Amino acid sequence: MEKREKLYEGKAKIIYTTDSDNLVIQYFKDDTTAFDGAKKEVLEDKGVINCSISTIIFEYLEKHGIKTHFVERLSPREMLVKKCEIIPVEVVVRNVAAGSFSRRYGVKEGTPLKEPLVEYFYKNDELHDPMVCPNHVYMFGWATREELGFMTKTALEVSELLKKFFDEIDIQLVDFKLEFGRHNGEILLADEITPDACRLWDKSSGEVLDKDRFRKDMGKVVESYKEVYRRIVERYEKVEE
Amino acid sequence: MEKREKLYEGKAKIIYTTDSDNLVIQYFKDDTTAFDGAKKEVLEDKGVINCSISTIIFEYLEKHGIKTHFVERLSPREMLVKKCEIIPVEVVVRNVAAGSFSRRYGVKEGTPLKEPLVEYFYKNDELHDPMVCPNHVYMFGWATREELGFMTKTALEVSELLKKFFDEIDIQLVDFKLEFGRHNGEILLADEITPDACRLWDKSSGEVLDKDRFRKDMGKVVESYKEVYRRIVERYEKVEE
Ligand SMILES: Nc1ncnc2c1ncn2[C@@H]1O[C@H](COP(=O)(O)OP(=O)(O)O)[C@@H](O)[C@H]1O
Ligand SMILES: Nc1ncnc2c1ncn2[C@@H]1O[C@H](COP(=O)(O)OP(=O)(O)O)[C@@H](O)[C@H]1O
Ligand SMILES: [Mg+2]
Ligand SMILES: [Mg+2]
Numbered sequence A, B: 001m002e003k004r005e006k007l008y009e010g011k012a013k014i015i016y017t018t019d020s021d022n023l024v025i026q027y028f029k030d031d032t033t034a035f036d037g038a039k040k041e042v043l044e045d046k047g048v049i050n051c052s053i054s055t056i057i058f059e060y061l062e063k064h065g066i067k068t069h070f071v072e073r074l075s076p077r078e079m080l081v082k083k084c085e086i087i088p089v090e091v092v093v094r095n096v097a098a099g100s101f102s103r104r105y106g107v108k109e110g111t112p113l114k115e116p117l118v119e120y121f122y123k124n125d126e127l128h129d130p131m132v133c134p135n136h137v138y139m140f141g142w143a144t145r146e147e148l149g150f151m152t153k154t155a156l157e158v159s160e161l162l163k164k165f166f167d168e169i170d171i172q173l174v175d176f177k178l179e180f181g182r183h184n185g186e187i188l189l190a191d192e193i194t195p196d197a198c199r200l201w202d203k204s205s206g207e208v209l210d211k212d213r214f215r216k217d218m219g220k221v222v223e224s225y226k227e228v229y230r231r232i233v234e235r236y237e238k239v240e241e
Helices: A046-063 A099-105 A134-140 A145-167 A221-240 B046-063 B099-105 B134-140 B145-167 B221-240
Strands: A003-009 A013-018 A023-028 A031-034 A039-042 A070-075 A078-082 A089-096 A112-122 A171-183 A186-190 A198-202 B003-009 B013-018 B023-028 B031-034 B039-042 B070-075 B078-082 B089-096 B112-122 B171-183 B186-190 B198-202
Touching: A023 A046, A046 A070, A046 A078, A046 A145, A046 A221, A089 A145, A112 A134, A112 A145, A112 B134, A134 A145, A134 B112, A145 A171, A145 A186, B023 B046, B046 B070, B046 B078, B046 B145, B046 B221, B089 B145, B112 B134, B112 B145, B134 B145, B145 B171, B145 B186
Parallel strands: none
Antiparallel strands: A003 A013, A013 A023, A023 A078, A031 A039, A070 A078, A089 A112, A089 A171, A171 A186, A171 A198, B003 B013, B013 B023, B023 B078, B031 B039, B070 B078, B089 B112, B089 B171, B171 B186, B171 B198
């Protein structure tokens, strides 16, 4: 697979074209941002760890019937993925109250939710990713009822799968964000699944193992991501071999 | 109907019990607030005008098959209504971009929407009425799927009816907010329908005839409400007689 030119550089990743029209390379940078890019730092090795974690999770989800953009890992920071037309709706699934949800609705952080809650946000840094409802998605024409229905159903399936995945390594999956894209008439799970886009709490100690460490200046950001990766490898890579 | 004691005093109205368990009196104050009560003024006559406008609109909606809490007008500022358990979800219908919608999604004020858009907000001043989606409403248990479905359907019917109602008096209905309540196993349209809870623009001049005059310190607030009332009476009360 030949890497050609930069198609898009985002806050945490770069997308490169390849010699196939159907495929792009997703390159994971060490850049780490929060608050829609207002806070920014380079955290050594983060890109490698996130590429590793994302690879294992996409393989796990594919094995359990979820259609993702993942094709194969090419190098420590590079992943070959199916080229998608990204739907500008971030789908968030929450199992426990935290972050903006807690602030918005006055629910104490750590309160378990009665049922997994799906929220939608318009992917737009300038507008600070405002919350939307399905009605907005249809009216603005970002996705059809059928597409959003599929995304919601898939997000809930992913939620169940990831809850189990992390539960096995003594991590509580608090919430996570997904992005979907259109590829050859199908909707695929795209982007990344990493501690940048999930809230992960150690089940025993409650320790935060995700990007909140960066947002809240708690330190040991990459160390925590590495700990998540270490547990994943110990539990999942060993069994496979 | 005997007025008994104050049941609840809100920002713009007071609810009194009566000698019937099923009925309460809704008293319209001159108090006018914005930004969840942060800005506050007493605007002489506003309560009377709003009671008048609400009365005519509830009668009009009832005539067209919408079930409301309205029973009868008792005095210039008082309306007898069916006592409801208010559902803490404000239902907003937008036909044209304005206000918080324009800010949230970067859509220029005055842009017509492709289709009427229904939005939901959690009625909670302390939290500043945060936006919610149907999923939040179900998860928090504020209303069932069936109840919210009925509220949404009714809100869209009310939108069509009010668009016609205001169109006839050369006013563009930009958006409006509804509250619903449970009464004897039914969902009724409750609260008020007035320039405090609608955006109303003169069709010819674009002049603002609603509470935005107060929010934005444009002056002539009650004068504008009176102009809306004058047109309503001229068009609707005369025909009826
Ligand atoms: N399979 C794919 N095809 C095309 N674009 C993708 C794919 N997967 C993810 N993307 C997009 O590539 C970008 C990834 O880089 P990122 O740094 O996360 O960007 P951003 O700052 O926009 O979130 C995102 O805009 C994401 O939506
Ligand atoms: N039919 C009804 N039965 C009981 N309560 C009602 C009814 N109609 C409206 N209400 C409630 O009465 C209050 C009206 O007063 P208002 O000044 O608008 O209060 P608020 O400041 O809470 O919006 C609101 O809380 C409204 O939800
Ligand atoms: Mg991103
Ligand atoms: Mg009110």
